[in-house]
Amino acid sequence: MDLPERTSPVGQAVALFVTCLVDALFPATGIATVRLLEHLGVPVTFPAAQTCCGQPGYNSGYRRAARPVAEHFLDTFRDAPVIVSPSGSCVAMIRHEYPRLFADDPDRHAQALAIAARTWELTEYLVDGLGVIDLGLRLPEPHTFAVHDACHGLRLLGLGRQARALLDALENAHVVPLEDSDECCGFGGLFSVKMPDLSAAMLHKKIERIRASQAATIVTGDVSCMMHINGGLARRGLAPRVRHIAEVLADGLPERTTHAQPGR
Amino acid sequence: MRSQAAKFVAAARRALADPPLQDAVKRATDTAARKRDLAMFAHGRDHGEALRQQAAAARRRALSRLPELLEQAEAHLTANGATVLWAADAAEVCAHVLDIAARHHVRRVTKSKSMVSEEVGLNDALAEAGIEVLETDLGEYIIQLAGEPPSHIVTPVIHKSKEAIRDLFVQRLGMPPTDDAATMARFARGHLRAAFLSSDMGISGGNFIIAETGTLCLVTNEGNGRMVTALPRVHVALVGIEKVVATLEEYVLLTQVLPRSATGQAMAVYTHMINGPRRAGEPDGPEALYVVLVDNGRSAIYGTSYAEVLGCIRCGACINACPIYEATGGHAYGWVYPGPIGAVLTPLLTDLKDASALPHASSLCGKCKEVCPVDIDLPRMLLDLRYDLVEAGHMPWLWDAGMRAWSTATRSPRLFHSAARAAQIGQGLLPQGRKVPLGPLGGWSASRELPRFARQSFRAWWAARNQEEDRHDQS
């Protein structure tokens, strides 16, 4: 991966970039992320001015529209020593695309590179950044999981190994395979709105694989996949089955708090 | 070939509603993808990845020296006894071939597979001039009988079931009905054998041209490539200018990576190196060899940020890996090249506006780049094409307006949070569990439940928790 190198985040406070989808639609993922980090004794801040990484505009080709949004991100997190986000696609946007988006502006480009060197997706932050795989977590009941690899995290950030390691270390978690786990769920951001038939066809295939899996819960690192797949399951009259890895891990925390239901 | 890419959305919808097509395409691409994985990594993951990097570097090096390599190739081809012709566009390719045919009194042509010939509509031009053209690659022969374009660059007829092919042979060739594929193939072999032997001119494509020796290289499995280039008096090869490789070493690498990536074979059955027409003393081979170097839009790509797409070796691995191709098959893409490579080449080689649907026919999953043996960054180019579409004003005005609104709302924390609050309240107006036929929401909600805004956003939770902690600290 040709991404800006990062130094160890050990001992640093974390500024949480919770992402627009998590903030508005799936706050439980953000809450779980906070709980996990605090469980590890990591001081967490939440820069309240944050909005969005700019992906929706950028991925649709609207770079002029996305640019001020990305600039706002750079400004919001300028002083953050370490940025952690529970989203592979947003971190990919920041690390992979921001340098390209700001290629023609030396100052902003430098800022983008600097921020890219301090930004981590949650699972890679834990496993590669902190070097922690076993957080001492234990689920109340045995439960079977399978991993769905969200595309941007998998292919742009090399994620997947970390989530599986964390699940393996989670007591009472049993991990089974999901066939074609690395195949796209069909969301693709605004692709799902622009080309809904194609998106639905891909979703259908993913749901067939999930229904054939032995896992009770499918775990993923992006709420966008979770939203897409659970939305398709609901349309078929089926219960939601996909949860974000932060929430699954947080279920294993010693103190329990009320967790929102999956999909809400 | 005229591009029908503008009809992609409708064509894709038809394809999605065609179960036999879905089955055929799925089976073919799953098989090919599986075989590709086995072959590329037959000596371990690291070895396979190293091959990809070496192949990618070889293509990039060649592209960085393209004009010099073309001149070197031309000099050696000529020294070998071939005639080298240059064609700027489709019309010129056809003109060259017709001219050669006239000079050599050609009435019957046999062809092995050439995607370039599809680009330029060569078969139509030959037919118009009263020259009989027979495709000899079995897949191409079948689609020629059916009057259809190819749906895949390596396996052009995957969209047809065995039964459909059987019916075609029965109706058009008078074959006694059979469901045995081997019998059908043997029937086609017999039918084409006579054509091979009586052909005046063979037309082929070219997988590579080795600059250092002026060697024209072809890979085939059926033997039709050899038939077409060995038996007729004249051989004409149509080769895109980007197919030049510098050295025999690069060729040896690429001619092994290509079949592994395309069909999972360690070598194609016939890996053919042609060093000119028949030599003095040789008992057979063509008397004349013409190599037509075809531009047709490639030189325009060369100096742009899309140059790396010229490194493509036409293996089809990206096509086999693509979920959109799997869902639609090749015809929906509307031109010569389907799948991810087609989504990039068609806008660049034909017309951006006309092909505007293609760069958006992707969830950007990145699988294409992962399997490309020469590491072409197709997803990056799809993103760049989307940007080009916006800058050229080819997006629907609703999208332009929507994105402006999104940008305004999202760059300002205050506006963004107000909008989120408003949506959270407003969603109560939307029916839950039912379809919402409202513009873009309609497409989504036909097959998916709409997501719901949470009662308490994350930031509200954070703020409340901070207040609580402040109260705690104070007490």
Next chain:
Amino acid sequence: MTSRETILARLRAARRPFADTPPPGDYLPVAPVDDEHPAALVEHFAARAEALNCTVHRCPDERAALAAILDVIGADRQVLCWDFAHIPLPGLGAALARAGVAVAPPSDPSVRVGITGADAALAATGSLVIASGPGKPRQVSLLPLVHVAVVRADQIVPHLEAWLATVRARGLDAFQAASSTVIISGPSRTADIAMELILGMHGPGELHIVVLEDTSA
């Protein structure tokens, strides 16, 4: 301006892509071979060729090789054949004559069997390297349904990269002297009919490789 000039001018005027790509290091063999000893190469070659649906006849001497070839010819009275000088079986001409088998002109489409030698064989992929030349018509390995190729064990090299090294050692003129060099890996095949693998499309449907093993090595 001619199209040639236009095209080259446009390419030259453009910003060079990948101008900073480093020169190649060593090319690793695409298909490495663990054991390159002659005996191991023969084994490897035979295994790979058989995996491609070739029939490999390993023959300790000329007599066994001739017997194998006559067996393939069966009751046919005609074969296509390279000039005997290019086939490493000095007794082939006499053996065919004794068996009443005539060598037909190369373009005779009714002949079932074609016999050639080879320039080299590749162990890694079970392939034969066959160059055209005087006395070596291309059609002999192309038209008939059955292709018999005779190769000496010492002609087997590990892989295509090793073959290339011999080409360079001999000098490129020798390579370019042949108008056609084809590397044949198995009988012809197609999977165009519903992805079913079918052997014997336009080229030969049967490939017999007679390997003359040098027992005196």
